[in-house]
Amino acid sequence: MLENDYKDESEKINVLLSILQKLNYISKSFKCPNVSDGSHNISFIFKVIEGSLYKIGQYPSLDDMNRFKQNKVKEITREIFTELNQAHDLFASGSVNKAYIILREILDKRIITPKFLSKNFSGLKNKEVSISEKISFLKSDLPEILIHDEGLIHFLKKRAEDVKINESKHYFEIIYYAILIIVENDLSQ
Secondary structure (H helix, E strand, O other): OOHHHOOOHHHHHHHHHHHHHHOOEEEEEEEOOOOOOOOOEEEEEEEEEOOEEEEEEEEOOHHHHHHHHHHHHHOOOHHHHHHHHHHHHHHHOOOHHHHHHHHHHHHHHHHHHHHHHHHOOOOOOHHHOOHHHHHHHOHHHOOHHHHHOHHHHHHHHOOHHHOOHHHHHHHHHHHHHHHHHHHHHHHHO
16 A cells, blocks of 8 residues: 555554564554544554563654643743753753753743742742742642652752752653643643
8 A cells, every 4th residue: 555545544553553463563552532533542562572572662652742742832831842842852862950950940930930929828929938838839739749749849959969860860751741731731721
């Protein structure tokens, strides 16, 4: 079949998966039960080598899924979208601490501080309150991971020069997705 012979992307993927199965590859697709139009599917491809199962691919890729979520962020603010992309690219290229610094600035300056200032907590001034205290005040407006993960809250208190690379690697995705969740929630309101 030629590229244009497929009715849609789904048919194209199914033909590819059937070919792979004949070549000792295993494929598995999952459909989101909440969406009936088939637009939320994910497929994985595995190869069996000497009794071990290896994941060799997936569609859409993790990067495609991240970019899809980031496209939603574009609607809120161009600055957050640009900074998220910059952090993502720095993390991917190994500049983990620089990526963390950018995410922390997005979280603090563009999300938490504006929410905190809009609440007017008994006359508290922004400069007097740490990021962890702001998170504590904003419990009802933030994802649970930011509120209940003591290690993350302790990590966010640290100055950039005190952060270890392993800590940044561990918390990068948590902070990244927390930002996306907050922005998505803000979009839906």
